[in-house]
Amino acid sequence: MRGRTPSSGASPWADIPMGGRAPLAGRVPVDDRTGHRTVPDTPRRADRLPATRYGNRPTMKDVAARAGVGLKTVSRVVNGEPGVTPETERRVQEAIEALGFRRNDSARVLRKGRTASIGLVLEDLADPFYGPLSRSVEEVARAHGALLINGSSAEDPDREQELVLALCARRVDGLVVIPAGDDHRYLEPELRAGVATVFVDRPAGGIDADVVLSDNYGGARDGVAHLIAHGHRRIGFIGDMPRIHTSAERLRGYRAAMEDASIPVKDSWISLGATDPERVRRAAEEMLSDTDPVTAVFAGNNRVTVTVIRVLAAHARPVALVGFDDIELADLLQPGVTVVAQDAAALGRTAAERLFRQLDGSLVTPERIELPTRLITRGSGELPPAD
Amino acid sequence: MRGRTPSSGASPWADIPMGGRAPLAGRVPVDDRTGHRTVPDTPRRADRLPATRYGNRPTMKDVAARAGVGLKTVSRVVNGEPGVTPETERRVQEAIEALGFRRNDSARVLRKGRTASIGLVLEDLADPFYGPLSRSVEEVARAHGALLINGSSAEDPDREQELVLALCARRVDGLVVIPAGDDHRYLEPELRAGVATVFVDRPAGGIDADVVLSDNYGGARDGVAHLIAHGHRRIGFIGDMPRIHTSAERLRGYRAAMEDASIPVKDSWISLGATDPERVRRAAEEMLSDTDPVTAVFAGNNRVTVTVIRVLAAHARPVALVGFDDIELADLLQPGVTVVAQDAAALGRTAAERLFRQLDGSLVTPERIELPTRLITRGSGELPPAD
DNA sequence: CCCGCTTCTGACAACGTTGTCCAGGCTCTA
């Protein structure tokens, strides 16, 4: 009992009743799944259905049979290849329409060797920083006729690798990765096989690949220098885990600015690993209630900034604030929030464009590209120290 | 030379589904990249490779040859099937490692009929409302071992269809669609073929399918009633294009609330089609400077709300505001922004869960699910009318 | 030493598409 007999003349889909969703019900051996049939030696994972396929979809063969033409002729019509009479083409189109045929791209990929899809692995799609980035990657992909598959690593190196390998198994033509881990040697076979790869926001570890970054170090340094220029000397830094490259770079920028101004940094002014709001809140409150309290805070990313704003809003004494990453409505708060803005869309666009340039062969040598940041003054960073 | 067509005016690469240039034209130079570093382990394929292939990836056959076992044994090891001696398994694993083999899921899909991937078509990934939604869909997909492919329709029905069909061509197991258009009969063949389908945020048109919605009507009605309860009678409504279901429903809610309070609505209080900030701004300014100016505004979605906040901030007389959709930092503004919040993550989660229940056969009858909204009072909606 | 049994292994045929190549039928010229 094979799925179908192609020689049965009329295609089996020609007379499927409309509106029924019958294929859904029968395509899983529900009896086996519920399991009250105790058959011990039957392996559970055995799909006993002849076809584990979901529904039966018409193939080019079916279309050909219905249109009364050869298989390859259908292929030609579907792909807009020349060499088909208008009349023949019409008949084929009609059959396609009638059967609801859709080309199976898996088979196509298998034959042609490319998928016209690229993968994007980022940290969290829900983060307002990654939304625009993802969107801009998608736009570039679309302009090149490719689809975007994406996944969130949730800052977990194992999950990153798992995702990347899943994408590679699907034979994406290229990968845009925002690394969670710091060892990417597992990608060596893919690079050898010609999978275009660009890392964004953070550099790759252990392999030589394209990287597109923001100037985290310079941005943070400028932001902190800005606070110093407004008279602050006791400046706190609240950032993410230092194993994250961006986080480490921004801390480095903070230290550099302080050193440039010959201000010794107290350990209690620095808080790292602030991953959730509660920890950020505690960190902020601690450095504000220190015996030697900070008069300004530099927030290491958008999530930290938002939480710090909340803390400061509830704080009696005004405290200056500069945040890394722009946030929506920052201009409407009292005071407006001064930020070091990076251009997420530009990061994504640059990366994706490099990816496709790798793919069309016009790029060969991996490069490291650093995009500038921009200090946007809105008030909170210009508050004078209130000792 | 494979010069087969004299009419070679059209690029032979013009066969990518979504238009645009094929990315991989000159992929052969990839060999230059590894170039001098000859890869000793990778067996070279025959020279008669299809011109479109790029990079040689090892196949199970290669692994089998290297490990000195049969093809099927490799398959067994790769898929963790029982019946392989530890010793054999070790040899195979070693070969896999050495060659950097990755199973080709396209071939697997072709054989098995399912892709373990689902498609998500939404309006704009960069919109803060869709980020969390997308993320929650991804989480559910991940829990079911599926990958997420997504695309942005940019509110364009043609693009929606193009994306959906591209996903179907890739044989996604299921589709989560946030409709841009209002006619989805093109999906009939897919439904018949058993592609699980759930519409979110807006209903499908012309077909019978699962839908998960927010209670747009009720939410808007409650929000407007809230303004009325605080003494307002001249209330403006600024919304998106009325052809969008959510937009129309919210307008309906507005009208219902006004009618419940027996307040006749002036045409000049209603502005639709406000898609970009500039138009929202003009619309808001007009209804504020009317001879009979509104004392409160109901904003039809998050983008409108943000712009209206800006306009009101620059406005002398205090004006009450309730917005549909919650926005970040809304609580920190002066006054805090009162909103009708919908739970984007819950929408996505509910939809994705239904999708997988369709797939495992436990759901057959399409349903319409409506999730409640929540009025969050923060100040702006409780301002008294200032005539 | 053979038989039956279990356990492990491999040959082979799909899956649906596209590239190659050849067979007819047609038009156009001599």
Added chain:
DNA sequence: TAGAGCCTGGACAACGTTGTCAGAAGCGGG
């Protein structure tokens, strides 16, 4: 009208994987 050329259409073999099924190897009992 025949032969040369051009169209158009179709048969067939890949692509890399998995399900089927039969064969091989190991092993104990008669």
